[in-house]
Amino acid sequence: MRTNLFHIVLLSIFLTLGNFELQAQENPSKSISIPAAKQKDSLNLGLKDVIKPADTVKNDTIKKKKTLLEGIVKRKAKKYEKIDQKKKELTLYDEAELTYKDIELKAGIIVFNYEKDEVYAGRIKDSLGNYTQNPVFKQGQNVIEPDSIRFNTKTKKALVWNSRTQQGEFRVKAEVSKRENDSVYFMRNARFTTSENIDDPEYYFLARKIKFVPKKKVVTGFTNMVIADVPTPIALPFAYFPMSEKAVSGFVIPTFGDSAQKGYYFQNGGYYFALSDYYDLQVLGDYYTNGSYAFRFESAYAKRYNFNGRVNFRFENQINSEKGFPDYARSKQYNIQWFHAQDTKANPNSRFSASVNLGSSQYFRQSLNQANIGSSLNNNLSSSVSYSKTFQTVPLVNFSVTATHSQNTNTEEIDMTLPTVQASVDRVFPFAPKNGIKKGIIKNINFQYNFRGENRIHTTDSLFFKPGMFDTAKNGIQHSIPISTNFKVFKYFSVTAATAYNEVWYFKTIQKEFNPDSNKVETTPVNGFDAYRTYNFSSSIGTTIYGTFNFGNDKKIQAIRHVMRPSVGYTYLPSFDQYYDTYALDNTGTRYSEYTRFEEGIYGGPSNRTSNRIGMSLSNTFEAKMRDKDETKTEPKKVMLLNNLNFSTTYDVAADSLAWSPLAISGGTQFFDNKMNLNFGASLDPYAVDNSGRRIDKFNIDNGGSLFRMTSANMTINYVLSSEDGKTKGESSQQTVLNGGRTDDLFGRGTDLSDNRQSLFKKEDEKNKEKKDSEFYKLKIPWNLTMAYTLTYSNVNRENEIVGNSLMMSGNIDLTPRWKMGFSSGYDFVQKGISFTQLRFERDLLSWRMSFNWVPIAPYTNWGFFIGIKSSVLSDIKYDKRSLPDRTLR
Template sequence: MHLRPVAILAVLLLFSLCAGAQVDSSAVEANFSGNTAQYQISPDSLTAPVDYQSRDSMEVDLANQRIHLYGAARVNYESISLQAEHIVLDYGTNLVTAEPYPDTSGVLVGDPQFSDGGQEFTAKNIKYNFKSKKGIVTETVTTQDDVYVRGGKSKFVSGAVQTNDSTRSDVIYTEGAIFTSCSAEHPHFGVRTQKAKVVPNKLAIIGPSNLEIMGVPTPFWLPFGFFPLKSGRSTGLLFPSDYQYSQQWGFGFQGIGWFFPIGEHVNLQVTSDIYLNGTFTLNAASSYRKRYKYSGNFDFSYRRLVEKTSVAENYQDVNNQGFSFGWRHRQDPRAHPTFTFGGSINFQTNQVNQRYLNSYEAASTNVIRSSMNITKSFPALKSTLTAGITHSQNNQTGVINVNFPDARFQTQTIYPLRNLPGSQRAWYKKLSFRYVSELRSEFSGIDTDSTSFFSQQTLDDVRYGFTHRVNTALSLNVLRYFNVSPNASYSETYYGKTLEYFLDESTLETEDIIDENGNPAVDTTSFATIDSRLNPGLAGFRSFNAGVSVSTQLFGTVRLGGRGLFGLKGLRHVMKPSVSIGYVPSYLDARDFISGQPYFIRDNRIDPDRGNPNNFRSPFAGQIFSAPSRSEGNFAASYSISNLFEAKVWNRKDSTDNIVKLFQNIAVSGRYDLAADSLQWSVIRVSGSTSFFKGLTQVNLRASLDPYIAVFDEAQGGAVRLDRTTLREDGVPFQLTNFSGTISTNLTVAKIRQLFQGAEEEYVEDVAEERRQQREEANTLFEETDILSLFEKFSIRHTYNYSLDREVAVVAGQRDTLRFNTVANSIELRGALQLTENWSVNIGQIGYDFTSKRITYPYLSFARDLHCWEMRFSWAPQRNTYQFTIAVKPGTFDFLEVPVNQNRYDGRNLFGT
């Protein structure tokens, strides 16, 4: 006797009911379950066992040859899995029907879910034939990444498409489908098509379609299209991210391009911005990552900006072009124990980022820096080798400096006698030395509209050199309280080019005159000046210095009994004086023993007629490792005194004592030249810093005190020091020449709470974990408990920088004056304001400079979350630029947007500038 496969399944279900069904622990509350593997079935039956289960009940209808499964019903056959709240097995026709079922309140729950080898979709109703592997589904929902495919009535064929040698994919032929990234049951937008072929997790192909917004068809039609539904990376077209119109540039679109997955670990994206007037940009961006090894990204942009001049200049086209390049590489710390490679490179020409981009960071960046290095450590040699490239670029002056190669080899502090026999406290075991060598080349040029950096002149002016030095020191403890440290240092520096000085005859100017005797003569109106040029040739210099330093610490305390005076229980003063004596020989008459090049040349040797014999010029001046010291020998004593003042304050809240730093550091330093015959005392430098209101305000103070008087010298056009002390002339030990200070206040809501609630400062042990927690807190919507919570992410910073300078009287007998100058006085505000769950305001930067009396680059924006859409507006009034967009959130459909914007060139023309 031969039975149909579904009939056999029905008999087995009845048998399992009579025998007592086993509970499948993998299902959720499966009270009815079974398996067909233990029974012999006919040759035309199913080729694999069928697993089945339900939670609530099972009903067998023998008259109609149907079996009903209720409550979390599931049927598994080979790779096919069908789940629903209600499943009907029709063993007379080999059909299985799945549909939702009303709960106790009458609401339909448990939409059918179909899965076949990792391909999944949901629907309102499914009818499927196990033998033909075909079915009819209604209201299917297929999701892949951020794409939702919602179909009407559809035909479903299992395994209809051969994907590869071992895999076949399902196909859904649907009517009235909509493709969207909106997760709502009734999408707010989508592409509506009447016919579509969907291969779940693979591809969707559509016929004539149009854009639908809020259920309303729009006139935007597509003749055909396709949507990749495959996970992972794949080559594909990048739709324009922005369409716009510019009075300067005409119609254009931004961000059109192509995406290329290169291998397993690298992505490449090439896009372009194109406008009708000829303005365009070409952008390339790539990211790469290899787990436990390295990660990084690079970007390249070439921009050609075409703008028209004013009416007075007949609307002439002006082309500004340049490129920018960036590369960031990070090596995983676990990749190699002794070798690292990483850093960042940022380079641009013709200030293209400042011209094209409107962000505060791009507009306010004055200096661009780069550093990419390779570091190799040698544990056995206790040394490290670092080599790479460094770069700096000033956007104000246009000066570019590139150091390549830039290599440095250095040892750790080595104690060569530490392993000798004897006590570890022996003085000779504290002898140490350290060796450092550097190799560097420097390329310099000017970045202008016609960049001259990439020219032969830059190669001709390159400077390169090598230096190495060895330092030795010894640390001794004398009389228990004094640290005595003798030290010595020797260095050699070599350059591939040196300066040659000569008289520039082109600056000599003469005119014919008649002398007092009536004879014709020649009068010199401008004399020849001394100039220099770089000449190739190896030359170097050597330097040596030695000294000894003595340091100690002194403590002073004042204790007040009980709870002290108004909570003040004591004061503590820690003073750390240090005195050092150093010697540097004279190099005025020294020569390089390799090339014979003198270290210094007197002006009268260059210009015998007018040269000053007391003025020296060095062939090594302006080089990358500087020049030798120009003094006639130096034997001087230097001193420094640092001071720390603390107070012990009784805390009423918890009855404990707190240590408060009154002044974090007050330092006094200067020197006395033992070899000089005049002006032995140097200017005394005094500096100090402290903070108030638990770190809200930082104060830094600096002062210069001169023990000698100064007068105005007309020949030099400024003040000069005389060998007459202020103590003898004015009866004071010194006079104030300069006093400056910086007061900086950084105010946040968190710091205000800490100030008034008395929260203690936390000591951070794990910096990485602390930063991770801060990022999580920043991304979490805070609970508004008070008005301050709205401004939780705001910060206000005020900086005040001033100086008090002594101006020497021009006329003898008049008193010097002290002039107060405000160097900088500015306030700036930054932050984000979450008005509601969907409304947010962001202040990227807004400030006011009280010195120049102007607003400093305000940049404002707001955003409105519209579920699957978002509305954004940004405004930079200083550049007169704005951007307003209503667009689909970032994802597959983010090319759908309505942009309204104005670039800085259009905004500038509104004011005729």
């Protein structure tokens, strides 16, 4: 009843306000004489007389006064709402909410004077006398959380006490704020920080006067830095901070330091160009007092739902020591990286991708700006740029163009394909029905067409990007038409039969002949088109055999299931003697040898030897059914004993000796809920060897040995342990992966010295740190451990020795919610020494990060200490001190 009465009174007030508005605009009444119009005869009315208005009184020209409220007021309060008609005030108390035009306001108490267009909002006291329900003022995209606020809805001016607002990564709290208009604020005694706790930040900048333009800039007067409520001598007479939501260009402050061999340096200084919303550019450089310098261009680009990527170019001119000293050396190193990925939804029929990592073979081992052991231990750099397109024809046609690069950093040899062009026509079943199942040998006959053209280049690091690298280029085109079918025999056996026609085109061949003048065989290149054609036949038959060994439902192991997949295959390749010629080995005319003019081509040459090979293979899988530890579950638990155990060998019917190939064995399995992966392999040779280590046509068992001679064996074990059942694993830094390093921390965690904000703490740790702080932490310490063990045995030439035997480990542990320690180390049992070792320490200082990395063992001995603000807007506020490993320039 009380609520209804309130609304009735409120309605009466607004109706009264409306009447008062009309009365206030009335003029004193005056008598106005209206002359009577002469009446016409109703029988003689015309159309004009009907349309013409009879009333000639003019409309009222007095303008109506605007209403007191220019918009709809939406309000809500928990305890009461009160309207004072005399003061023209609306009061809302306890959990008050007010929405008026573009203003949204929440507070403990709100007072709205609709005559003066002023709004006041403040806190209220709870039952204990504490202030609660701080105001939250939102206008457009700007949000302010003060202790109290007074705001004029017309002039847009406001006074705010203890305002709290966030602009990007900055949080600002001011003692008194004055708003002049929509775009300018003046503040007094303001603190701004990137800390999440604006009321009790671990650090902040205290400014006596501030001019604040939202989303644009902050201009301050005298400002000094305060850490843990202790003023520091770090101060500025004035400061300027950009606050744009978009990226803005600006200088990157370098790191200062000194090195033993290159003197003092400025490192990672430069300029960031915010070129557009789709791409940017960062130019960084280093300078050392002994004359060394380096520069880097880094750019990232992206277009939503289309593609994204990044490009890095690095160049370093390194000088060790000074001229005249014995350790003086010079070296130029460079590295180019390009990563491009296309959104799968951008175009389903075509795709472009790139992953490029090329440059000097010694870049990661000698770089001034990389503390990246994982990348320096990598012996191969590889690149691939490809474009593919599918033509929606019947049958489908696939087309692709690819450029690849492979570089061995030890031998400094480079292999490239510029480019590789491939095209293929989808399988065609000429005898299959349009509708229905393809069943039988005839209906399953199918063929397709494949085209491949390549241009290969083999060069070295010293000739890369020079004209000489193209002198040894080789090219060729390959056509192939495979024809195959499959069918079943005796219900359980699957048979596959296939034949293939191949044609290879070359544009350069060779000719060999003995030169009596030089007394040696000379190889002469022959330019011009040439081709050879080959064909082959193959077939295979296989089946699957299932076997189960039951031990009883009352046993812990109830049953073991064994799956075997035996297969026998036959391959026939005839001899193609027509493509072979002879050449003299000397001038006697009695010694000759055969060769094919195609043998140096990229696809090789045809064989002049008939091959009749029978291949045999057997794959096995072992699985157990075990009683579940949980007695409430009725179904047994399946446990994989062996994922695979494979045997394979071949027999060449046409060979006159050494017809059997070595028996290859491989297998793998997992243990401890898939935390441990075990893979192994071995090669067993049935033939013996002579004293020189050469295979002879005599079985090893007939030579006084066993049935097989183990020529090689290997085993790898990977084990991942963690306090969260394998959910937490070591993850390497992004830059390490881009540089071609390992995806784990077994070779240490890479560090890009131009960006020290990389952290051991993950985003999940940041989200849960408040929860961790409230727990009794010592009862639950997160940790993870990764181990990798490799063992390699070799006995090819009766050496009978372990050539590789090493153990590598990497782990991280959270000593406290904000202290993390990590390590990477290992031991080589063959060399009998500790392998690469790295110790990592990191402290999460909320808005700051502190880290220390140490590599104590040569040749990569170094250490690094860093402390700085995490936020990108204040990333230049840091202290970075490190000792880089000594570089041996080549």
